Amino acid sequence: MTPQDSTKNTPVGPRDSSKTPRYAGRATYALLPELHEVGHADIAVAGVPFDTGVSYRPGARFGPSHVREASRLLRPYNPAQDISPFEVQQVADAGDLVANPFNLDEAVQQVADGARDLLTRADRLVVIGGDHTIAYPLLRTMAEKHGPVAVLHADAHLDTWDTYFGAPVTHGTPFRRASEDGYIDLTASAHLGIRGPLYGKKDLDDDARLGFEITTTDFIEEHGVPAAVERLRARLGDRPVYISIDIDVLDPAHAPGTGTPEAGGMTSRELLRIIRALSDLNIVGADVVEVAPAYDHAQLTAVAASHVVYELISAMGRSKNIQLENTQLENTQRD
Numbered sequence: 001m002t003p004q005d006s007t008k009n010t011p012v013g014p015r016d017s018s019k020t021p022r023y024a025g026r027a028t029y030a031l032l033p034e035l036h037e038v039g040h041a042d043i044a045v046a047g048v049p050f051d052t053g054v055s056y057r058p059g060a061r062f063g064p065s066h067v068r069e070a071s072r073l074l075r076p077y078n079p080a081q082d083i084s085p086f087e088v089q090q091v092a093d094a095g096d097l098v099a100n101p102f103n104l105d106e107a108v109q110q111v112a113d114g115a116r117d118l119l120t121r122a123d124r125l126v127v128i129g130g131d132h133t134i135a136y137p138l139l140r141t142m143a144e145k146h147g148p149v150a151v152l153h154a155d156a157h158l159d160t161w162d163t164y165f166g167a168p169v170t171h172g173t174p175f176r177r178a179s180e181d182g183y184i185d186l187t188a189s190a191h192l193g194i195r196g197p198l199y200g201k202k203d204l205d206d207d208a209r210l211g212f213e214i215t216t217t218d219f220i221e222e223h224g225v226p227a228a229v230e231r232l233r234a235r236l237g238d239r240p241v242y243i244s245i246d247i248d249v250l251d252p253a254h255a256p257g258t259g260t261p262e263a264g265g266m267t268s269r270e271l272l273r274i275i276r277a278l279s280d281l282n283i284v285g286a287d288v289v290e291v292a293p294a295y296d297h298a299q300l301t302a303v304a305a306s307h308v309v310y311e312l313i314s315a316m317g318r319s320k321n322i323q324l325e326n327t328q329l330e331n332t333q334r335d
């Protein structure tokens with residue numbers, strides 16, 4: 001691995017799969033360098049192997065390594081966003097954050113501390129879960145840096161429920177806790193892809209009070225992706241946006257490897273299109289969670305998740321801030 005040439009500021013890209021077969025060697029995300037090899041990154045990709053917060057099938061603790069394995073096949077140019085996401089910005093794999101599997105409160109603290117520490121070495125984080133509990137400490141870290149953030153939450157589930165068996169910190173409750181703690185902008189947060197049975201109608205009232213507007217899977221089916229994008233854009237505005245994607249937002253046919261599957265979900269094609277269409281938002285961080293490999297087949301879920309992460313990184317590369325930095329960089333190189 002060539003170390004980053006700080007004089008040229010050229011990002012270190014993925015291992016060259018025309019020289020080393022892409023299936024050889026260790027699986028970092030997209031075969032990218034590790035963070036310690038490049039020093040500082042525009043984006044750090046980190047895993048959080050943790051699933052103590054689940055209410056049903058366990059196994060999301062194995063999500064990060066499964067998604068990294070499936071990401072070996074990604075290529076450096078993304079025609080859908082006309083960008084080489086690993087060339088316009090330094091992206092690196094930061095490995096996994098430690099989270100105590102036997103103590104939820106400590107795990108939450110560890111994820112917040114780990115993310116905060118990573119943000120001293122990277123401008124933005126894209127986290128691979130892990131169950132959805134981890135969105136709570138990640139939003140804490142985001143709010144510390146940016147103030148309350150607009151949340152775009154793609155999921156079959158609201159995840160604004162109150163407690164499970166009396167426990168307040170679970171994968172069904174992260175956005176209620178984050179809302180209560182003031183981490184999210186209550187006027188600008190949105191769920192995408194909600195569907196399926198709830199515990200009661202009151203869930204929806206609570207959810208609205210906690211700051212979310214809902215775009216259901218049925219809305220996408222009825223009105224199409226462009227209308228869904230417009231609705232999200234109107235809600236999120238130009239605020240700092242944190243994107244949290246529970247892979248169960250996809251139909252189980254597209255993502256069977258997950259803990260709480262719900263019938264009637266969107267296709268991976270629809271989700272990828274929506275992320276691309278939002279690439280001009282000010283995306284300050286993201287997570288992709290709830291991949292549980294024990295229920296996966298033929299890496300279906302992991303391939304979908306690896307592409308979702310790729311589109312998020314591409315979208316971040318296109319966002320205004322980075323484009324501005326690149327223009328400045330070009331200008332100094334020309335001088």
Ligand SMILES: N=C(N)NCCCC(=O)O
Nearest residue numbers: 055132157159171172260
């Ligand atoms: N997959 C996530 N994040 N949450 C699902 C909670 C569903 C439930 O147990 O009612």
Ligand SMILES: [Zn+2]
Nearest residue numbers: 156157246248
């Ligand atoms: Zn879910």
Ligand SMILES: [Zn+2]
Nearest residue numbers: 132155159246
């Ligand atoms: Zn969720």
